[in-house]
Amino acid sequence: MRRMPAAKRREQLLDVAAELFATQGYAGATTSQLAKAAGVTEPIIYRHFASKKDLFVALIERTGERTLAQWEEDVRGATDPAERLERVIGDNPMVSDAGRASYLVFLQAITEVDEAQIRSALDVHIKALHAFLRKEIEVAQRNGSIRDVYSAELLAWVLIDLGLGYGVLSAMRVPGHSRDTSGLHVRQLLAKLLIGKAVAPPPGREKA
Numbered sequence: 137m138r139r140m141p142a143a144k145r146r147e148q149l150l151d152v153a154a155e156l157f158a159t160q161g162y163a164g165a166t167t168s169q170l171a172k173a174a175g176v177t178e179p180i181i182y183r184h185f186a187s188k189k190d191l192f193v194a195l196i197e198r199t200g201e202r203t204l205a206q207w208e209e210d211v212r213g214a215t216d217p218a219e220r221l222e223r224v225i226g227d228n229p230m231v232s233d234a235g236r237a238s239y240l241v242f243l244q245a246i247t248e249v250d251e252a253q254i255r256s257a258l259d260v261h262i263k264a265l266h267a268f269l270r271k272e273i274e275v276a277q278r279n280g281s282i283r284d285v286y287s288a289e290l291l292a293w294v295l296i297d298l299g300l301g302y303g304v305l306s307a308m309r310v311p312g313h314s315r316d317t318s319g320l321h322v323r324q325l326l327a328k329l330l331i332g333k334a335v336a337p338p339p340g341r342e343k344a
Contacts, residue, residue: 142183145176145180145184146184148174149176149180149181149184149185149191150191150194150195152170152173152174153165153191153195153241154195154238155173155237156169156170157192157240157244158237158240158241162188162192162241162245162247162248163247165188166188167182167188170191189251189253189254190253192241192245192254193253193257196241196242196257196261197257197260197261198238199229199238199239199241199261200261200264200265202229202238203265204264204265206227206229206232207268210224210227211272216281217272217276217281217282218276218279218282218332220272220275220276221273221276221281221282221331222327222331224272226323228299228302228303230242230299230302230303230306230307231302231303236307240307243303243304245257245258265296266289266292266296269291269295269296270288270291270292273288273291281331291330295326298322302314302322302323
């Protein structure tokens with residue numbers, strides 16, 4: 137067994153767990169399976185996480201952090217508020233190559249929300265994404281890029297609600313979802329309604 141620095145080992149365990157939970161489900165996956173997939177012994181897992189639930193919560197937390205980091209990267213260098221929103225709308229992490237497995241784990245948390253620790257992690261995750269979107273929309277409204285008929289708070293929820301719905305349908309592999317027969321995508325419609333122009337995903341990002 138190859139020794140790794142503690143921080144790197146923790147990230148490796150989270151990476152392997154994301155793939156395992158995505159395929160086996162939270163209830164079906166075991167720490168024994170995780171240890172085998174990661175090439176470690178079970179005691180190594182418990183050095184980093186007190187329980188499978190703690191590992192699951194850490195995945196939810198990391199997924200939120202990575203989404204915010206990606207959105208920050210998406211808007212880097214863009215000073216026009218409308219363009220910043222355009223870039224974020226075009227990058228749904230639930231269907232990106234980097235975020236798909238993590239968000240499959242996130243969706244499985246629906247069956248675990250009675251666990252206070254998991255429910256709290258989900259709450260923090262969603263509220264952090266909402267706060268990011270709300271701030272961007274508020275700036276765009278002050279700039280005049282978006283009309284202020286509706287509050288930034290509500291519009292941010294619209295983006296999250298639609299993004300989650302699109303992500304769920306994508307995860308379920310529903311054929312032809314979110315497009316009409318001409319090929320127009322609901323993401324493009326949303327951007328058109330919100331900021332007055334259609335939107336394409338950032339290079340190398342969302343394809344579905």
